Amino acid sequence: MRSVIDILDLTVEEIDELVKCALDIISNPSNYSEKLKGKKLATLFFEPSTRTRLSFEAAMYELGGNVLSVSDQKASSASKGESVADTAKVISCYADIIAMRHPKEGAPYVASKNASIPVINAGDGGHNHPTQTLADILTIYREKGRLTDLTIGLCGDLKFGRTVHSLINAMARYSNIKFVLISPKELVLPSYVVSDVLDKNNIEYKVTTDLESVMGELDVLYMTRVQQERFFNEEDYLRLKDSYILTPEKLLDAKIDLTIMHPLPRVNEISVAIDDDPRAAYFKQVLNGKYMRMALILKLLGEM
Ligand code: CP
Numbered sequence: 001m002r003s004v005i006d007i008l009d010l011t012v013e014e015i016d017e018l019v020k021c022a023l024d025i026i027s028n029p030s031n032y033s034e035k036l037k038g039k040k041l042a043t044l045f046f047e048p049s050t051r052t053r054l055s056f057e058a059a060m061y062e063l064g065g066n067v068l069s070v071s072d073q074k075a076s077s078a079s080k081g082e083s084v085a086d087t088a089k090v091i092s093c094y095a096d097i098i099a100m101r102h103p104k105e106g107a108p109y110v111a112s113k114n115a116s117i118p119v120i121n122a123g124d125g126g127h128n129h130p131t132q133t134l135a136d137i138l139t140i141y142r143e144k145g146r147l148t149d150l151t152i153g154l155c156g157d158l159k160f161g162r163t164v165h166s167l168i169n170a171m172a173r174y175s176n177i178k179f180v181l182i183s184p185k186e187l188v189l190p191s192y193v194v195s196d197v198l199d200k201n202n203i204e205y206k207v208t209t210d211l212e213s214v215m216g217e218l219d220v221l222y223m224t225r226v227q228q229e230r231f232f233n234e235e236d237y238l239r240l241k242d243s244y245i246l247t248p249e250k251l252l253d254a255k256i257d258l259t260i261m262h263p264l265p266r267v268n269e270i271s272v273a274i275d276d277d278p279r280a281a282y283f284k285q286v287l288n289g290k291y292m293r294m295a296l297i298l299k300l301l302g303e304m
Helices: 012-027 051-062 084-091 107-114 130-145 162-171 191-199 211-219 234-240 282-300
Strands: 040-045 066-069 097-100 117-126 152-155 177-182 205-206 221-223 258-262
Touching: 012 130, 012 282, 040 051, 040 084, 051 066, 051 097, 051 117, 051 130, 051 282, 084 097, 084 107, 097 107, 097 282, 107 117, 117 130, 130 162, 130 221, 130 258, 130 282, 152 162, 152 211, 162 177, 162 191, 177 211, 177 282, 205 211, 258 282
Parallel strands: 040 066, 040 097, 097 117, 152 177, 152 221, 177 205, 221 258
Antiparallel strands: none
């Protein structure tokens, strides 16, 4: 029985296998429409979500399975003080696999240690979001035709943005990947990601506060939202929230085949005037997330 809590729980070969499976699902959806008949996915979301929860649920339905859902902590017995460990044991009696989002870092890991079914981390605090990374990887692959030899700019809240941490961990394992880290000084990448991932693996990276000065170097630009929910101080959030707003003028020096990504939800980070630019890939990312979650559920239930 296998869980996915961190993107590093999957080898590069397994990620490549998931990409291959997702591409086959896209080409031959009817081959998969009854694969998980009689199986149940429990989505336990103790923090708000639109894309991740609904794409997990759409993924399960499109595989012929069913869904049990907790979308509000207040409506579950967690609000009466039930522990994550007990919740995981209970859900194991009803479902075949769990997707869990929780505001506390490590909660899905605790669930995985107590459940008798696979647990997928659907985002834990400011820590990790491995299935967003799978969506991001499929998007990069479909847009660029490769997962190697890329300069990836990560822009915005690199401190609290869990999708950034997972994406760096994943892409650092592919060859000739360079990162450009663009953020206000207050929201730089945590030092443990810099030392444990970038420095330890001799990955080339550059740090800047100035997006426009590096725009022309980038193959992929990954914009992120300033994570209001992780700030202790409203004043700091208000000061930093609009640090980077991507507008058509800021793309003047960008490569013609740049891929513009964002895990969404966006607030102000990308002007809607960019939505029709052929380089905008953030709504494709949403759809790719469903296909990669289908592939991952199949893998963890032994059906891939
Ligand atoms: N990208 C992402 O995790 O979106 P949601 O918070 O809507 O699930």
